[in-house]
Amino acid sequence: MAGQLHVNDTDARETVCLQAAPQSDVSLRFPCERPMESSPGFDPARAGKPVSKFVAIADDDEPFQPKRGRPNAHQAAAIERTIREAAAQVFLSEGYERASMEMIATQAGVPKSTLYKRFPEKRALLRAVLGGQVAAWCEVDRSHTGADDLEQRLKHLATDILRHATKPEVQAFWSLVSTAWSGPDEISERHEAIGYTKMIAGFEREIRELGPRAGITARNPRQVATVLMTILCGWIEHVAPTASGPDDEARRFAHDAVDMLIGGSAAW
The missing domain is CATH 1.10.357 (Tetracycline Repressor; domain 2)
Known part of the structure; x- marks a missing residue:
């Protein structure tokens, strides 16, 4: 489907679909992210749906190429960056107590099993979100x-x-x-x-x-x-x-x- 990145995570035994996150009033910028419009190969007309302001890209600045099979290091990093951005939006809009792992998984467009595999509980996910912010501060x-x-x-x-x-x-x-x-x-x-x-x-x-x-x-x-x-x-x-x-x-x-x-x- 247009607007989705399919990565088959064999450990979770299910397909991870990284969807472009919905637009949010919250404007966030992580050190490893940059505006989607400047990413190589970006074509908003082809995306077919609203996209988030920032998109996770590989560290070597190559465009993300979804592939079948177990995610490689760049794909795994892209998944985690997508989760962190979604978590930040949910935490800031809902507050820590109201925010749930299910809400964050939905916002990120990943199965809950994929989220829990990387972040076993909510405080661990908040630590990951804060990591990039603290580095900037x-x-x-x-x-x-x-x-x-x-x-x-x-x-x-x-x-x-x-x-x-x-x-x-x-x-x-x-x-x-x-x-x-x-x-x-x-x-x-x-x-x-x-x-x-x-x-x-x-x-x-x-x-x-x-x-x-x-x-x-x-x-x-x-x-x-x-x-x-x-x-x-x-x-x-x-x-x-x-x-x-x-x-x-x-x-x-x-x-x-x-x-x-x-x-x-x-x-x-």
């Missing part, structure tokens, strides 16, 4: 920061984190994480899912590498990085949702936090 352009200046580098990183936190789509994902890992004994998992540990690692690296050049040798760079991230988290949770001028407020708070961390009471 943690990606910082260092070309505009002081090359060897610890204070300026930390201010740049902190500002970038807080500015990301004010974006509606980021707040929506954080709300999903808070619901999925809501227990008091799941704080570390919640922080891992949302990327806090990666952000702390970024601060730690800068403190460890640039601190000595600034005459600062931290006894425990990880602890210092955690303190800074904890301060920023307070702003993210209590100020970001209602910030009137989010970019400016994020920058001011980030700079104040770093000044107080480095200068202590002298920055009060």
Whole structure:
């Protein structure tokens, strides 16, 4: 049928039909995806139905060629990317609790057995969706920061984190994480899912590498990085949702936090 990609998944013993997902009001972009219109060989007239804004393509940029038999590595990756995009749309539109694996399978156009084979439960699927998002949030352009200046580098990183936190789509994902890992004994998992540990690692690296050049040798760079991230988290949770001028407020708070961390009471 036009508009379907048929892949015979022998392990699941059923045919996987990757259909173009319906149009959604949610605009998402994953690092490994690009607009369908720019994909090699794309012909919207031949598709015969509405298509999603983004389509999974092979890592080497070759057009997806559906074949009979067990999916190869590129086909398997395409299936997973399609599932992740569909899951993101369902999670954001329905919320974590209302979203079901059946709804996600339907949105992705794959059998439930194919979905469960790759993601055995809903939180595992949410982790996969967040993986690409966290990578984007943690990606910082260092070309505009002081090359060897610890204070300026930390201010740049902190500002970038807080500015990301004010974006509606980021707040929506954080709300999903808070619901999925809501227990008091799941704080570390919640922080891992949302990327806090990666952000702390970024601060730690800068403190460890640039601190000595600034005459600062931290006894425990990880602890210092955690303190800074904890301060920023307070702003993210209590100020970001209602910030009137989010970019400016994020920058001011980030700079104040770093000044107080480095200068202590002298920055009060």
